[in-house]
Structure formats: C-alpha cells, structure tokens
Amino acid sequence: MASCIIVNQDYIFCGCADGTVRIFNPNNLHFLNTMPKPHRLGVDIATVTEASRLFSNAADAKYPDTVGMTFDSTNQWLSCVYNDHSLYVWDIKDLKKVGKVYSALYHSSCVWSAEVYPEMKDSNQACLPPNSFITCSSDSTIRLWNMETSNIHGTALHRNILSNDLMKILLIDGNTQALLDTDCNCTGLVDKVDVQTLDTKAGIRSVCVSPNGQHLASGDRTGTLRVHELQSLTELLKVEAHDSEILCLEYSKPDTGMNLLASASRDRLIHVLDASKDYSLQQTLDDHSSSITAVKFTANDGKMRMISCGADKSIYFRTAEQIQAVRVCGS
Structure with a gap:
C-alpha cells in the first residue's frame, strides 16, 4: 500500500x-x-x-x-x-x-525515563564511553546513546552506520510491533487503528544505572523488574516484582555503606533488594496509600536514610540499619 x-x-x-x-x-x-x-x-x-x-x-x-x-x-x-x-x-x-x-533512529513512542551513565574514575572499569546516557520508552526498548563524534574505545560497543549517536537498542520483549507508531496505519486493512486491541501496558517505565556503572535496572509497565549487566548486556534478573507499573528505581550510593536497589510502583509498594546478594529481597514497605512516584537514598550523621513520596501527598523518611541483613526501620 x-x-x-x-x-x-x-x-x-x-x-x-x-x-x-x-x-x-x-x-x-x-x-x-x-x-x-x-x-x-x-x-x-x-x-x-x-x-x-x-x-x-x-x-x-x-x-x-x-x-x-x-x-x-x-x-x-x-x-x-x-x-x-x-x-x-x-x-x-x-x-x-x-x-x-x-x-x-529514534524512539517511536513516549520516552519515560533518561539516565546519565556515571563518570568512572578508572576508565577501564566503565562499560559505556564517557558522556553516554540511557533512555526507555513505551516502544518496549532501552536505548544507549553517546553524543561524542570520536570513536568509542575500551568498550564492547562500536560506532554503527545507522546512527551517529545511538549505540545500542535493547528490545525487551521481542515484540517488533511495539516499534511502530500506531498513529501511522499503512496496512490498508482498516481506516483507523482500534485502540482497544493495542496493549496499553507495553513499554519500559523506568531505568537506573548502578553507581559502579556495571548494572542497569529497568521496570516495565506490567511490574516486571529486570537487571542487565552492561558489559555484555546480558539479563541477570527478571522478576514480576509488582502488580502495576514500576514508577521509580533507585540504587543506594557507595557512601551509604550498602548496595541496595529500591523499586517503587503504582501498586503502593516499595521493594528493597540487596544488589550485593544477587538482588535478594530484604524488605517490602507498604506505608503509602497511593502510587509511589520517587525514592531516594541518602547518608548523613553516620546513618542511611530512604526518602519516598507519592500521590497520597506524603513524604516518608526511613532510617536503615544493617545487622545480619538489611532492615529498613519505620519513619
């Protein structure tokens, strides 16, 4: 047609x-x-x-x-x-x-999150070249970008002939139909795309890079949490962590003394995982009464704290302590 x-x-x-x-x-x-x-x-x-x-x-x-x-x-x-x-x-x-x-090549649907790759003190430990960033979208892809015009050295990724700034596309669920703009219908079968037949929950909602630059965590709109190893881009973890879309992911910083990953969702839950122990679940928090939109870790006065906010107009401050396993105390 x-x-x-x-x-x-x-x-x-x-x-x-x-x-x-x-x-x-x-x-x-x-x-x-x-x-x-x-x-x-x-x-x-x-x-x-x-x-x-x-x-x-x-x-x-x-x-x-x-x-x-x-x-x-x-x-x-x-x-x-x-x-x-x-x-x-x-x-x-x-x-x-x-x-x-x-x-x-660009995203074919709305971009939900963008994450800048951290600057490594030792460039040999970096999985991506300097000035790289990562985006995710409702087109079910995670894309790795780099705006430098020089060649990429010391990483597994190389310049390609399809894009000057896009290094890699991770098609998460393998569904190539998600790559197409549904507003552009060239099939000739129908005059207008039936929106009811489309999967409105497709796509990657949030991404976060670990402080050491080795892992990439992503959460999709169905509540599935994934972790990729950035050096080889292999999938290390895939778990149905939430009942609804994952709105926020956050790694704890090295100065906190812990290596945690927090996953917050529209299902009002926060999961705290220990990244140093194969992302084993340490605790689930259910204080919020509505969607959780942001989670942050911070360290001061020798204590580690986790701060979260949500659509319930509440901000929760929690103090973490590490005994044999990580425990997040109440606010």
Missing part, C-alpha cells in the same frame, strides 16, 4: 508499506527503480558496522512503512521518514547505485 507521493519534473516517488519506495518516470509513468530499504525491525544496530549489512535484505525480515518524503533536487537527495520514527537521507544521483547520506 502506498502512503505518500512526491512528483517533480524528473521523478515520481511513491512511498509504500514495508519500507518500499518506488520511482517512476513522470512523462510516461514507466517504472525506473526501487529504493533500498531501511534497517529491518528488531535489528541489532551495534552489528551494522559495514554498508553491506544495510543492503542485505533477509527474506523473512519486516521493515517500517514509509510515511513521509521530501526531495532536494539540487543535491539529488531523497529524505524518507518511516513509521518507527527513523529518518534516512538517500543520494539518488545514480539510480543504479543509491547511497545513504544520513540516517537516525
């Missing part, structure tokens, strides 16, 4: 579903060429380091639909926007040898 069209004196460009763009002659409507397709949905962009990987189309691969185009006749550049919110600029001076000038 076609969704957009551009006509000038030299070409007719027709943007279609599945990343297809057809080119026709405006004088006689003869077919001239088909543009290369963008990245396939769910691709590991960290592995696309050579141009040959972009133009090798798999038979069973699915691609985002072309939803918008514009043509620069001076430079002979065709810019295409796809319904996964990616942007490509193609050089079509030679239709038999189309080249990519620029491309960028």
Whole structure:
C-alpha cells in the first residue's frame, strides 16, 4: 500500500508499506527503480558496522512503512521518514547505485525515563564511553546513546552506520510491533487503528544505572523488574516484582555503606533488594496509600536514610540499619 507521493519534473516517488519506495518516470509513468530499504525491525544496530549489512535484505525480515518524503533536487537527495520514527537521507544521483547520506533512529513512542551513565574514575572499569546516557520508552526498548563524534574505545560497543549517536537498542520483549507508531496505519486493512486491541501496558517505565556503572535496572509497565549487566548486556534478573507499573528505581550510593536497589510502583509498594546478594529481597514497605512516584537514598550523621513520596501527598523518611541483613526501620 502506498502512503505518500512526491512528483517533480524528473521523478515520481511513491512511498509504500514495508519500507518500499518506488520511482517512476513522470512523462510516461514507466517504472525506473526501487529504493533500498531501511534497517529491518528488531535489528541489532551495534552489528551494522559495514554498508553491506544495510543492503542485505533477509527474506523473512519486516521493515517500517514509509510515511513521509521530501526531495532536494539540487543535491539529488531523497529524505524518507518511516513509521518507527527513523529518518534516512538517500543520494539518488545514480539510480543504479543509491547511497545513504544520513540516517537516525529514534524512539517511536513516549520516552519515560533518561539516565546519565556515571563518570568512572578508572576508565577501564566503565562499560559505556564517557558522556553516554540511557533512555526507555513505551516502544518496549532501552536505548544507549553517546553524543561524542570520536570513536568509542575500551568498550564492547562500536560506532554503527545507522546512527551517529545511538549505540545500542535493547528490545525487551521481542515484540517488533511495539516499534511502530500506531498513529501511522499503512496496512490498508482498516481506516483507523482500534485502540482497544493495542496493549496499553507495553513499554519500559523506568531505568537506573548502578553507581559502579556495571548494572542497569529497568521496570516495565506490567511490574516486571529486570537487571542487565552492561558489559555484555546480558539479563541477570527478571522478576514480576509488582502488580502495576514500576514508577521509580533507585540504587543506594557507595557512601551509604550498602548496595541496595529500591523499586517503587503504582501498586503502593516499595521493594528493597540487596544488589550485593544477587538482588535478594530484604524488605517490602507498604506505608503509602497511593502510587509511589520517587525514592531516594541518602547518608548523613553516620546513618542511611530512604526518602519516598507519592500521590497520597506524603513524604516518608526511613532510617536503615544493617545487622545480619538489611532492615529498613519505620519513619
């Protein structure tokens, strides 16, 4: 199905579903060429380091639909926007040898959280390069970004040819349909997307990086808590921790003397886990009477405190003490 069209004196460009763009002659409507397709949905962009990987189309691969185009006749550049919110600029001076000038990949749905990667005193201990940050979204992805233009050294991630600033995409549940903007319907099957058939609880709601930069905790909108090891990006933990979306995650700082992870949710519960003991559950707190929106750890006067606030208009201050296991005392 076609969704957009551009006509000038030299070409007719027709943007279609599945990343297809057809080119026709405006004088006689003869077919001239088909543009290369963008990245396939769910691709590991960290592995696309050579141009040959972009133009090798798999038979069973699915691609985002072309939803918008514009043509620069001076430079002979065709810019295409796809319904996964990616942007490509193609050089079509030679239709038999189309080249990519620029491309960028963005979240296709609302971004819920952004976390800056901590600065490491020893760069050899860092899993991500300096000036990196992490975002999560309702498109069920966690994305690792770096704004530096220089090459990445000392980490497992390398520059790819799909984005100048995006290093890695973690597609959490493997559902590539979540990568597509539901407002852009190019299937041709229905006039409007039925919102009742969409999973409104999909997506990652919060992320947090451990102070040592080794672990990445994330909470999704169904209450599942995950922890990834950032060096290899392997999943260390996956547990259905809450009955509703996890609104906040927080690691304790090294100066507190403890290595804790707090997980707060719309189900009014706070779980405190010991990250040094394979994230074993130490305590569950149920003081709040409504959604918990933020949790913070702090240390002063030789004591560690946890502060939480919620939609019940309350702020709770708790003091933690460590005997044989971590215990969080009442406010």
